[in-house]
Amino acid sequence: KYGRTFNFSAGPAMMPEPVLEEIRDEMMNYRGSGMCVMEMSHRSKVFQQIADEAQADLRKLMNIPDNYKVLFIQGGGTLQFAMVAMNLMKNGKACYVETGAWSKKAIAEAKKYGEVQVVASSADKNFSYIPDCSDLDIPEDADYVYICENETINGTTWNKLPNTKGHILVSDQSSMFLSRPCNVADYGLIWAGVQKNVGPAGMAVVIIREDLIRDDLDPKTPIYMKYKTHADNDSMYNTPNCWAIYCCGKVFKYLLSIGGLEEMEKRNIAKAQVIYDFLDSSKLFKGAVVPQDRSLMNIPFVTGDKELDAAVVAASKEAGFDNLKGHKSVGGLRASVYNAMPIEGAQALVDFLTKFEAEHK
Ligand code: PMP
Incomplete structure (x- = not known):
């Protein structure tokens, strides 16, 4: 249908097809408003309802307690590296766990705003595991402990959160959210x-x-960079990313309709298992992460031979898959199988890899 490919991109990535179809159907005239959501005033009643529902549905989906605010902020993930440090470093000291490329970026940014202590790291083995964080050396006056809960490039995920010893935990969930x-x-x-x-x-x-x-x-903190600005104004201090709020709202509703995050997790486990089972039995390909810390979302794997890796990537393109090339820091290939990747995509990838392996004995 539609000639769509299995897109294994680390992001932007696939969205659920029923959501894209709904967006298509509402494109020219959103529910009798006479306009597309892209053309709508963010102060209009009709958009306010879209934003309110998006927030309410996310709250339901994640069971978010009432004493938490939900904010929709532009600037993507990278802005949050700075915002977290600017807003939460009250004593000017924070602890970071270094598990890969994205926690390193967060650390580098936070260092501009205060003292950063790297309390654990998996750099010794090219970030192929999550370090033991059951008994970290956390200073009493540390403002928070920061983790990247799923390292998109390295393919690790936290299955047990760190013992923060009563300190606040801050988590980058970008590549595992929901x-x-x-x-x-x-x-x-x-x-x-x-x-x-x-x-x-x-x-x-x-x-x-x-x-x-x-x-x-700090009085020089830009207005946009204060969480308070967004919290006090229900994420509408300025013009928000209306289109993203609208599309995300649809995905929240879609996730609720299929049975919420428990059901999503079941599907994600089944899907990742198809690929990990293959990697564990393959003589050619090898997963880059220790089994207990493997991500359900980003699966890096290598042949151990750069030329062969490049040949698989090229063959995968020819076979109609997209974005399987691994990040240069890990090499090889990486299959990102986010929520919207159907299990058929994982199966098709394994069929392709099995065939490639048979032809390269
Ligand atoms: N954190 C993680 C875990 C990521 O994977 C990414 C993007 N790949 C970022 C942060 C940065 O996000 P952005 O590109 O939206 O700035």
């Missing part, structure tokens, strides 16, 4: 760029405990 149930109360702040597991690029969702929203920031 992929499994999440107990929001375990966190002080969760943020996620939406372009991987939810909707179009250009927005981050921030879920923040109300008591962490401060007004006593």
